[in-house]
Amino acid sequence: MEDEEDPAATKKNSSNNTDDDDDDFDIEPREGFVMRVMSCRRSEKDGKILARRFGCNKEGHCISIRGKLGSVRKPRPSTREGCKAMIHVKYDRSGKWVITKFVKEHNHPLVVSPREARQTLDEKDKRIQELTIELRNKKRLCAAYREQLDAFARIVEEHSDQIAKKVENVVNSLKEFEPIDRELLRSKQDAI
Numbered sequence: 001m002e003d004e005e006d007p008a009a010t011k012k013n014s015s016n017n018t019d020d021d022d023d024d025f026d027i028e029p030r031e032g033f034v035m036r037v038m039s040c041r042r043s044e045k046d047g048k049i050l051a052r053r054f055g056c057n058k059e060g061h062c063i064s065i066r067g068k069l070g071s072v073r074k075p076r077p078s079t080r081e082g083c084k085a086m087i088h089v090k091y092d093r094s095g096k097w098v099i100t101k102f103v104k105e106h107n108h109p110l111v112v113s114p115r116e117a118r119q120t121l122d123e124k125d126k127r128i129q130e131l132t133i134e135l136r137n138k139k140r141l142c143a144a145y146r147e148q149l150d151a152f153a154r155i156v157e158e159h160s161d162q163i164a165k166k167v168e169n170v171v172n173s174l175k176e177f178e179p180i181d182r183e184l185l186r187s188k189q190d191a192i
Helices: 007-016 116-192
Strands: 037-044 049-056 086-091 097-103
Touching: none
Parallel strands: none
Antiparallel strands: 037 049, 049 086, 086 097
């Protein structure tokens, strides 16, 4: 029979197993859990991600709107439990990602199996990717429509300017004929 390893010894060995024996880092193994991106801040200049907040998927509480709209779907239990576990990272001016806030305590047991969590993440990632591609295509379509509208507006403006010039020419021509028209009227009145 093989000797079983002591879990406490294994944890101690794995946390102290470093190549350079540097005690500056305290490596603490943690059980995995499903996270979600709670917020993402981007640069207004170039769209680069400046900060992100990741939280437990059980963060917050589910707000039900079924009462207002009637029973839309089959009711299911809420997965939200008001968990506060989260990590906030931001891109520092030095060009490194820095952890600015970290809450490690969960208010619920971590019982999600790695396979189940991975499958959920894969499905979500795939859906996010699909929606990102769709959004990118809609933005391109919107930009094309905007270009067409701008071109149409320029054409309308050019035609408007041309019509204004033609109307001005007609008015000027009529003004030139006004004295002649008055003289013809006088001639007719004098003839009568």
